[in-house]
Amino acid sequence: MVLPWIRRKLLSDPHRLGRWGQNRAEKYLRRHGLRTIARNYAFSGGELDLVMAEKDGTIVFTEVKTRRNEDVFPAIAAVNQKKRQKITRTAKCFLRQFKIPERPLRFDIITVVLGEKGDPEIQHYPNAFV
Numbered sequence: 001m002v003l004p005w006i007r008r009k010l011l012s013d014p015h016r017l018g019r020w021g022q023n024r025a026e027k028y029l030r031r032h033g034l035r036t037i038a039r040n041y042a043f044s045g046g047e048l049d050l051v052m053a054e055k056d057g058t059i060v061f062t063e064v065k066t067r068r069n070e071d072v073f074p075a076i077a078a079v080n081q082k083k084r085q086k087i088t089r090t091a092k093c094f095l096r097q098f099k100i101p102e103r104p105l106r107f108d109i110i111t112v113v114l115g116e117k118g119d120p121e122i123q124h125y126p127n128a129f130v
Contacts, residue, residue: 021064022039025122
């Protein structure tokens with residue numbers, strides 16, 4: 001449950017809302033057994049919101065989209081082909097920079113919708129793209 005005064009602050013500041021949504025997404029993934037490797041990894045070509053690891057060693061690159069609501073269009077629609085290509089390029093840079101050996105990789109999307117009242121809605125799309 002999000003307290004009304006916190007909800008008002010989040011709805012009035014898009015950057016705060018995005019950080020809040022990313023924190024919720026990370027907690028969601030950790031509750032599901034993943035561990036955090038990196039947050040907000042930036043490279044000249046793009047950014048990775050969350051880099052997580054499964055217990056089996058799979059590296060999970062997660063794009064988080066946080067929205068007030070989905071009245072206009074679904075949050076997942078914001079991860080279009082161009083955005084997916086940018087995420088993929090940045091993931092390759094991440095793997096090279098940190099010399100991560102051959103491992104299974106996965107690209108997930110998590111949407112967090114705050115809404116006007118009640119609990120936020122979190123949707124996880126594992127293997128959303130390759």
